[in-house]
Amino acid sequence: MGKIIVGKTTDIPPGKMIKVSIDGRDILVANIDNNFCATDDSCTHSGSSLSEGKLDGCVITCGWHAAQFDCKTGKLVKFPVKIRDLTSYNVTVESENIFVEM
Numbered sequence: 615m616g617k618i619i620v621g622k623t624t625d626i627p628p629g630k631m632i633k634v635s636i637d638g639r640d641i642l643v644a645n646i647d648n649n650f651c652a653t654d655d656s657c658t659h660s661g662s663s664l665s666e667g668k669l670d671g672c673v674i675t676c677g678w679h680a681a682q683f684d685c686k687t688g689k690l691v692k693f694p695v696k697i698r699d700l701t702s703y704n705v706t707v708e709s710e711n712i713f714v715e716m
């Protein structure tokens with residue numbers, strides 16, 4: 615699919631995350647100390663929208679049952695049982711525009 619523009623850097627303040635829809639797929643884009651990262655927005659446990667959870671550093675905590683994922687890698691950080699990692703995506707910034715590579 616290539617590089618998709620998802621917004622401007624000013625759209626996502628540090629420590630915040632948003633959900634964008636790319637070709638019908640919900641993607642979470644987060645700003646961690648002005649480094650941007652992107653993963654699937656849907657929790658691999660039961661499908662909650664992770665962008666409605668909490669972001670602490672690079673750790674996303676799901677608002678439903680508190681699964682934790684690393685926003686930079688998509689890897690599961692903490693949950694009582696093994697669930698799938700999130701798919702993560704490369705993010706680049708050019709002239710204040712944020713691009714997600716899919």
Ligand code: FES
Nearest residue numbers: 657659660676679
């Ligand atoms: S839906 Fe995310 S932890 Fe259950």
